[in-house]
Amino acid sequence: MSSHGDAASSPPPAAASRSSSPRLGRVRLHDLAPYDGAATPTYGRAVHALSASLTRHGAALLDLPAAHAAILRCALQSARAFFRANNQPGSGLYLYRAGSGGGRTSDDGGDLSPACMDDAFRCFGEAARAALSAIARHLRLRTNVFDHLLDDTPLPVNEVSSSELLVAYSNQHLHSAHASSTACLSSSVPQVDRGFLLLIASDHPGIEVCDPNGQWYLADGISGPGDLLLLTGRALSHVTAGLRPTSRYRITNETRASLTFRLMPHANAILDCSPIAAAGHCVHQIYQPISASQFMDDLCAEERAVSNHSEAPSESQGSFISEPSLRSVLSDPLSGAFLEDAMVLLCGHSFGGLMLKKVIEMARCTICNGEVDPATLFPNLALRAVATVVKMEDDRRLFHNAALRKRRKEVTERMDVLNSTGGSRGNGELVLDAENPTSSKGVQYPFVVGERVLIMGNRRTPDKFVGKEAVITSQCLNGWYLVKAVDSGESIRLQYRSLKKVLELQLQSEMRLQPLTFLHNKYPSSGS
Known part of the structure; x- marks a missing residue:
């Protein structure tokens, strides 16, 4: 066993060759x-050490005491x-739940359960609750x-635990070629867990995890039966307002025995972010x-929808859930403005807008809780460029939709006027004015x-x-025009209602100042 946490122990020689892990x-x-x-x-x-590993790699390893490790073996x-x-x-x-009536779900429907499940369930539960308390402590919450x-x-009488222990065993050497290929196909599907935490113990490595940079790596290559692979789930991400993101994983080796413990909330629990907000963290809507x-x-409905759309086999431990929209990722969670002023911290996380001001005031990163020195901030040019492009596209879409709504409103108003003045037949068909063929047009140029x-x-x-x-x-x-001011050379987009012809204004001015002289000069009388 290793002495302690923030430094990983030396891997075995076989695992040391995995440079990608x-x-x-x-x-x-x-x-x-x-x-x-x-x-x-x-x-x-x-x-x-636990929170840093979850932030950088999306997973961590728990080193169990000797007694717990013996129970899991x-x-x-x-x-x-x-x-x-x-x-x-x-x-x-085999799906095992502690409590009265627990531990009776298996492939063959038998009533017996594997040995040591009660003790293993208690070991997993103790480890999961300790890890959850540590995560809360790192977020400046009560443990x-x-x-x-x-x-x-302990559980009340006649109550079954909401958490569950999945016992799995597979020996691919005894499968047919067709069954083996099918199992390998299903195991490669990315998965996420629905609960708070996921703890996995196995006798052979075979779990790959996706880090925040999108790179997959073998997470349990240096672990043994005395180590637990720790992953975070969707419920924990929700109650922490996304400060502890969900881990994505996939099974790449099914020739092994494994124990998977899922720490789940009880059915009557209310998942809210009030403790996160009380601690000073921002909570997105x-x-x-x-x-x-x-x-x-x-979550089950989302998984079924994704599974039906992709026609991929669903897994009992969860399936891939769609990621947040690009706009939400590129916008400030407090003000909603695009991150056109994004700055990157030494820890690698980027902020902008009101959230950047909050991070500077707190002198702490709200994601990894690392210290922030304003002198070390520097612009995130790539994020700024992407945010600017998406903002321009968003503005163009909003302008287009607003113009369509205005066009429909103008056409509707014109039809109402024509209907009220007898401009339509009894069946509601619109009759165009022959002398004014443009009378039904809602936009003029x-x-x-x-x-x-x-x-x-x-x-x-x-x-x-x-x-x-302007020109x-x-x-x-x-009906919109792009015009350039003559004196300053600046351009602006205006609708035709905001513009007047210069010659027309000159004529109107002359008619107001000298109406008789203007008319005499413009239309001289030939008879008098």
Whole structure:
């Protein structure tokens, strides 16, 4: 066993050759367990090592005490013996739940359960609750802040645990070629867990995890039966407002025995982010309070929809869930503005807008809780460029939709006017005016490119353009023009209602000042 957490122990020679596998944080469960009294430096290092490994790699390793490791080794051996004794030498699954009536779900519907399941369930539960308390502590929450969402310990009489232990065994050498290829296909599907935490113990490596950079790596290559691979689930991501993201994993080796423990909220729990908000973290609007039962039902519906769309076989432990939209990733969670001023911290996380100001004020990264020095910030040019492009596309789409709605409104108003003045037949068919063929058009183009106009403006026109002469440079959709001011050379997009022809205004001015002289000069009388 390793001495402690923030430094991984030396891998075996066989595993050392896996250059693509990162050195996951290995934490002793004994150092991670909460206790009464002041926190020791050992506990602080263990909490930091666990959270840092989850942030950088999406997974961590828990080093179990000798007694717990012995129990899990017995449980793995009993799993092999159980499936072989039940005429399942090739593969099998068994779902165990602690409590009255628990542990009676298997492939063959038998009532017996593998040996050591009660003890293994308790070992997994203790490790999962200790890890959950450490995650809460790292987020500046109380270590028991999530206890009310979990089952009461010990369980009341006649109650079954909401958490579950999946016992799996597979020996691909005994499968047919067709069954083997089918199993390998299904195991390669990316998965996420629905609960708070996922703990996996196995006698052979075979779990790949996707890190935050999108790279897949073998996560349990240096682990053994005395180590637990720790992954985070969707429920934990929801109650932490996304500060602890969901781990994505896939099974690449099914020739092994494994124990998978899922720490789940009880059915009557309400998943909300009030502790996260009380601790000073920002909470996005998508993280609304929801009952645990409804949350799980929604995830099951999403999984079925994704499975039906992709025609990929579903897994009992979850399936791939769609990621957040590009707009939500590129926008500030507090103000909703695009990250056109994004700055990157030394820890690698980027912020902008109001969230950047909050991070600077707190001097802490809200994702990894690392210290922030304003002098070390530097612009994230790539993120700024992407945010600018997406913002321009978003603005174009909003402008187009607004123009369509305005066009429909104008056409509807014109039809109402024609109907009220007898411009339509009894059956509602619109009759066009023969003398004014453009009377039914909702958009007009009274100007041509190159023509000089005067900017009359409206409430939304900047004051610096109102009353200025301009030149039409291009004609846009739905009666809009791009004009350039003569004096400043600046361009602005305006609708035809905000523009007037210069010659027309001169004529109107002359008619107001000298109407008789103007008319006499314009139309001289030939008879008098």
